[in-house]
Amino acid sequence: MTVLQISRRFNGPPGSGNGGYVAGLLAERHPAAIVTVLLRNKPPLETPLHLRDGNLLDGTTLIAESRAGAFERDVPQAVSFGTAEAASSSYQSNDIFAGCFVCGSGRSDGLRIEAGGVGPGLVAAPWIPDATLPIGSALLWAAMDCPGGWSLDGMFERPALLGSMTATVFDLPAVGEKCVVVGQNHGDQRRKSFAATAVYGSDDRLLGRAEQIWIRLS
Known part of the structure; x- marks a missing residue:
């Protein structure tokens, strides 16, 4: 134990x-x-x-x-750091998530992975890991969490919380490496919503991927 x-x-x-x-x-x-x-x-x-x-x-x-676990969907494709950076400027949060360690815009000590739209059902955010936290697989699981939620339709009208996550980590980024996290919406089934995410390194190598089920609060 x-x-x-x-x-x-x-x-x-x-x-x-x-x-x-x-x-x-x-x-x-x-x-x-x-x-x-x-x-x-x-x-x-x-x-x-x-x-x-x-x-x-x-x-x-x-x-x-x-x-x-096992994966059921294709991994979201990489987008450029510049594209993700531009998309992030349109990011909007709400009171439920403003203090979130991963995506919270009110956090000076969080990851600040603020995903914005780059295509239909597709969001992306830049992420540059720093030296304030050990870079391990749990941190990458965290990085792959919220972009999936922000890819869903109507997160302001019908907020959702993570219900389950299937993931694997292939490699770890270096401190200061320009990474991109991508989230892709895979539709809804009543109160369940489905998404996939991936994090890419500066050379477009796939660092990790995930699939998620989100549960709408209403």
């Missing part, structure tokens, strides 16, 4: 851990190359959580579960 604690720096919605980052912590400890993580309850911050047999527990409450 492993004890994990989510620092408040890595929050997503107010008072809970960022889903991609939490999922990445579980994936780091899973033997499969491609891992699916299902988020069952909000991950509490600054609280000792127990990881047992792939399940993350807060006492007897199941927070998340991990298992071997």
Whole structure:
């Protein structure tokens, strides 16, 4: 059994851990190359959580579960850093996500991955990792989280939270490397919305890819 604690720096919605980052912590400890993580309850911050047999527990409450996964869709294609940078200038957040570690525009200590549209159902954002955090696979899982959500239709009218994420990491970027994160909308099924994301390095090498199911709040 492993004890994990989510620092408040890595929050997503107010008072809970960022889903991609939490999922990445579980994936780091899973033997499969491609891992699916299902988020069952909000991950509490600054609280000792127990990881047992792939399940993350807060006492007897199941927070998340991990298992071997597989991809069902094509990976989103790369776009240039300049295109992603221009798209990011159109980024708009809302009160639910303004403090998010990954995409929150109100965070000076976050990743500030602010995705804007580059095509129908397609968004992109620039990302330059810095030296304030260790660059590991959990950080890439976090980077691949929010752009999927911002690719969905109507996130202001019908906000959604990450329900599950299937991902793998192929390589890690260097500090200061100009990366691009891409998100692609794959449609809706009642309250479920589907997306795929990818992060590319400065030489267009694929660093990681993910597929997600988002759950609309209404």
